Amino acid sequence: MKNTKFLIQAxxxxxxxxxxTIVFAPISYGEIQIRISEALTILPYFTPAAILGLxxxxxxxxxxxxxxxxxxxxGSLASLIAAYLSYKMPKKWLVxxxxxxVNGIIIGLLLKYAYGIPLPLILLMAYVSVGQIIACYGLGYPLMSILEKYKKKIFN
Structure with missing residues (x-):
């Protein structure tokens, strides 16, 4: 039963x-991106199944x-690493x-060196990181507060 629940959640x-990500594709990819789906990166706080799911x-x-x-x-490996690290965060505000x-660094490097975006590396990393801040803290952190009220019904 526990494995089934894990797989369903994931x-x-x-x-x-x-x-x-696909519905919001115009803003999900590229050097300036805000992946709305990254709001879900707070889910490892509630369940380890989110690591696999993300x-x-x-x-x-x-x-x-x-x-x-x-x-x-x-990009997928960056999400895996970030999800695992989020799961390990000792305080809610760090999740x-x-x-x-992780995405700022890895996606910034990818954009610069794999795709040759002609901007300074630090600027590409900053662009990705700002998009992540908007999604993860601007959308994800409020989502986290809402889900905390219902976590026993949703995640247990």
Whole structure:
């Protein structure tokens, strides 16, 4: 029963992440991006199933990425690393921070060196990080507060 619940939670999170990214595709990809789906990166705070769910959801969303295979590989791995680190955060306010830092660095490097975006690396990292701050803290942190009220009904 526990494995089934884990897989269901991970699958639902993956589906929601992928759908949100694809629906908001015009702002989900590129050097200036705000992935609305990144608001879900707070979910490892509630369940470890979110680590797998966010990874798979990002992988699915990145299959449709206009920037190709490297985004599928490294963008998805960035999400996996960030989700695991979010799960390990000792304080609630820190939970959204790993996706900001990890994606800022990895996606910034990807945009600069794999796709040759002609902007300074630090600027690309900053652009990605600002988009992540908006999604993770601006949308995700309020979502986290709402879900805390219902966590026993939703995640247990």
């Amino acid at each position: 699958s639902v999170i993956a589906a929601i992440y992928a759908v949100l 990874f798979v959801g990002c992988l699915i969303a990145n299959l449709l990425s206009p920037v190709g295979i490297l985004d599928i590989i490294f 959204p921070l790993p996706p900001v830092i």
